[in-house]
Amino acid sequence: MLPSMGEARYRKRMNRSDPRLYVPASETAFVEGQTIPLPSGQAHYLGNVMRQGVGSAVRVFNERDGEWAAEIASLKKDKGSVLLHRCERTPAPTDGVELLFAPLKRDATELVIRMGTELGVTRFRPVVTERTNTHRLNLERLSLIATEAAEQCERLDIPEILPPESLRVVLAGWPDDRPLFAALERRPGEDAGVQAAALLIGPEGGFSEAEVELLRRHAAVHALSLGPLVLRAETAVCAGLSRLAARAEDAARG
Structure with a gap:
């Protein structure tokens, strides 16, 4: 169950053009319903470059936690946070050289x-x-x-x-x-x-x-x-x- 909007409404708003942000792994693993702070500079990017606001759908990812559907929970100047909804992709190593x-x-x-x-x-x-x-x-x-x-x-x-x-x-x-x-x-x-x-x-x-x-x-x-x-x-x-x-x-x- 999504904490801030209905599942159908949220899925309708999510699409592949949503901003995708790398959030480095911290001591706490990503879990559904968790609010996590954005790295320095990401809030400015979302608000001033991408013109996003509170409630906008985003995707966050890292190599340990995978990729998660999320929404902007707070956004002010150079600080912000996102609310995690669900894991869309599980971690997988890059097959390269x-x-x-x-x-x-x-x-x-x-x-x-x-x-x-x-x-x-x-x-x-x-x-x-x-x-x-x-x-x-x-x-x-x-x-x-x-x-x-x-x-x-x-x-x-x-x-x-x-x-x-x-x-x-x-x-x-x-x-x-x-x-x-x-x-x-x-x-x-x-x-x-x-x-x-x-x-x-x-x-x-x-x-x-x-x-x-x-x-x-x-x-x-x-x-x-x-x-x-x-x-x-x-x-x-x-x-x-x-x-x-x-x-x-x-x-x-x-």
Whole structure:
């Protein structure tokens, strides 16, 4: 039984265009009839950007509690709360891979985070290569972009974004039994039967010859061909993730 409006009326008001908000898991699990506070900034977004008010239908979610139908219980300036009605989707892990990529210029890096989130990346690991153009990342902003992308694409979790590390350091600690597919230009792909745990995309200008040799010698690394054309790094991310997803689907079908 819904505490503030009839079930039929509430269901009529709920639709897929209702605002969808990520509310991080707290010490208390979501339960029907519970009122939970909104994170800082969400109240402003609902009231001033989405033009919503008390009683408006929303959806809230996180990786532990799943996705819940709710309504705005209070909304004032930068504070607000929502009343939980029912669980619409139970928690489920995202079926994706870890993405290792050389940081790019700001707009390109943000595009990589957005597209990667929509394509199911479970973790972003920026790696600094010999030809990396930038070494500074605003991790807080990138996390916000990943959150917004998750809200839009209807996934339940937010991918982790790690601080940048040297490619050589990452490879030195990479397990031999965790397949890492590297997009290497003009090199044939290998091992069609191996399922990738992670994807590596290099910088504009590609990997240096020393880095290519380092990758070729690592037991976990497999070459992934993205075709005969040379792609921009952000395009290669999209193409590589799509290619690995298609491989996984083919393997699942047998």
